[in-house]
Amino acid sequence: MNLITEPITVVLIALYRYQNFPIRIMHSLLEKSEGIEPHTIFFQNFYTNALKYPTAREEELFKKKIIELNPRIVGLSVYSPFVPIAKRLTKIIKNYSSALVMWGGIHPTLSPESCIKETDVICLGEGEGALTDFVSAVRDGTEYQHIDNLWINNNGHIIKNPMRPLIQDLDTIPFPAYGREPFSFIGSNELTGEDPTLLDPNLQVLPARGCPFNCSYCVNSLLRPMYKNLGRYIRRRSAVNVIDEIRQILQIPGNRKEIVEFQDENFGTDFAWLDEFESLYPKEIGLPFKVQYNPKLVKADAISRLVQIGLHRVKFGIETGTDHIRNHIFNRPGKNNEIINLAKELSDCKVKFRYDLIMDNPYDTEESLKDTIDLLLQLPKPLRFNFYSLQYFPNYPLTRKALADGHINEEEASVDSLEKRMARNWAFVPKLIPSTKKQMLQNIIWLYVYGHVKDDIVKHAVFKDSLGAKLLFLCLNITAVFLGKILRSKKLIER
Numbered sequence: 001m002n003l004i005t006e007p008i009t010v011v012l013i014a015l016y017r018y019q020n021f022p023i024r025i026m027h028s029l030l031e032k033s034e035g036i037e038p039h040t041i042f043f044q045n046f047y048t049n050a051l052k053y054p055t056a057r058e059e060e061l062f063k064k065k066i067i068e069l070n071p072r073i074v075g076l077s078v079y080s081p082f083v084p085i086a087k088r089l090t091k092i093i094k095n096y097s098s099a100l101v102m103w104g105g106i107h108p109t110l111s112p113e114s115c116i117k118e119t120d121v122i123c124l125g126e127g128e129g130a131l132t133d134f135v136s137a138v139r140d141g142t143e144y145q146h147i148d149n150l151w152i153n154n155n156g157h158i159i160k161n162p163m164r165p166l167i168q169d170l171d172t173i174p175f176p177a178y179g180r181e182p183f184s185f186i187g188s189n190e191l192t193g194e195d196p197t198l199l200d201p202n203l204q205v206l207p208a209r210g211c212p213f214n215c216s217y218c219v220n221s222l223l224r225p226m227y228k229n230l231g232r233y234i235r236r237r238s239a240v241n242v243i244d245e246i247r248q249i250l251q252i253p254g255n256r257k258e259i260v261e262f263q264d265e266n267f268g269t270d271f272a273w274l275d276e277f278e279s280l281y282p283k284e285i286g287l288p289f290k291v292q293y294n295p296k297l298v299k300a301d302a303i304s305r306l307v308q309i310g311l312h313r314v315k316f317g318i319e320t321g322t323d324h325i326r327n328h329i330f331n332r333p334g335k336n337n338e339i340i341n342l343a344k345e346l347s348d349c350k351v352k353f354r355y356d357l358i359m360d361n362p363y364d365t366e367e368s369l370k371d372t373i374d375l376l377l378q379l380p381k382p383l384r385f386n387f388y389s390l391q392y393f394p395n396y397p398l399t400r401k402a403l404a405d406g407h408i409n410e411e412e413a414s415v416d417s418l419e420k421r422m423a424r425n426w427a428f429v430p431k432l433i434p435s436t437k438k439q440m441l442q443n444i445i446w447l448y449v450y451g452h453v454k455d456d457i458v459k460h461a462v463f464k465d466s467l468g469a470k471l472l473f474l475c476l477n478i479t480a481v482f483l484g485k486i487l488r489s490k491k492l493i494e495r
Helices: 021-031 056-069 080-096 106-110 112-118 128-140 220-226 239-250 271-284 300-308 323-329 336-348 366-378 397-404 415-424 437-449 455-463 467-489
Strands: 008-015 036-043 073-077 100-104 121-123 150-154 157-160 183-187 190-192 202-205 259-262 289-293 311-319 352-359 385-389
Touching: 008 021, 008 056, 008 080, 008 128, 021 036, 021 073, 021 128, 036 056, 056 080, 056 183, 056 190, 073 080, 073 128, 080 100, 080 106, 080 112, 080 415, 100 106, 100 128, 106 112, 106 121, 106 220, 112 121, 112 150, 121 128, 202 239, 239 271, 271 300, 300 311, 300 336, 311 336, 336 352, 336 366, 352 437, 366 437, 366 455, 385 437, 437 455, 437 467, 455 467
Parallel strands: 008 036, 008 073, 036 183, 073 100, 100 121, 202 259, 259 289, 289 311, 311 352, 352 385
Antiparallel strands: 121 150, 150 157, 183 190
């Protein structure tokens, strides 16, 4: 064993996501590790349909920071669309330091065979235990080849270690770090130490891990089988722990938090947990808050209780206006009549709500898009939407099905293609030259959900067969194209 006289430097890198929960948690974790000096670089932030590729200046700033810190270990959190950028930064790290480079996050977890060729180590699944064991071994000069959750690239010989059990007690995990001195943010050709997430009025919190559903376009459909026999997949932090995190963030000087956003599709569905949360949140925090649900999980009695303690908005995914596509293509439970009834119940509770909707779906037809319009016309107003284009993430069930059914090819299912689509077509925007009636219907849906056309006009244009209706249909498409082009040029199409 080597005697370490000085702390070793570990650099964590968050790619295109300033609000990166795993990296911020790992930074807190390393702060508690003796003999470890953690630094975190947040490299760029992602804005919907406005992905900016690294400039030469930004890569130079990154290179200088790596040279300055001279890390022993560098860990990158890698999301599928940013694999090409992760490769570029890894090359810089290798060229200008002697660091061991670890990739972790969703993409290495799901595509380890390709990722291990690009780096020294990859971490599959939850990284808290694996990272702690790895940096401790490197610090102490001991062997790290057989740490669970890690694959090791030993000069081309790949060591594949098994997965460790899921963390069952989430209260043992440190809170995400904010506003730390060893934070660096690179973007807009500048490097700064100011944490921009503190200026965001939204305070985002993860109260739980895991999801009860297996939607075919979602990562949970792949993670759940990976963790079979490795502990409960759905786990929840205690209400006290969640509130302690919020309180700690609110105490940071300079924060501008106005509303709390709980990112958890099961929020408040456990009534014993809700009892505790209900007794603490109003007096300890008191800020309005937002939640998100699958419509199948929303209960009116839970919503009415949450309203009393500050619920401001509910977000849930309807994704499509046809039960068949939702249930059998997206593998997502829920029916249109349930969504309509739920929306009316929420409206009666004076709760604002926001929906997710997916376009550019090859399984949509003219009739299914008309069904979507019919559903939207029945929802309480005003309508608020996150309006997405369908994305094909590598190896996801929906991607495999689209490949098998001939809707996409292997190139369209690749990470390179995903990166390009994310740069310009993450949020749906009207097709500039719609060549089919299906594309025109999507344009009209966009026009409608963003409040640019009234119900009776849409009904007449879509569901009538007169000459006047056909002309109105064309007119609405021209309007959608014109407005879409203006809003996109002004960067107003944001999530």
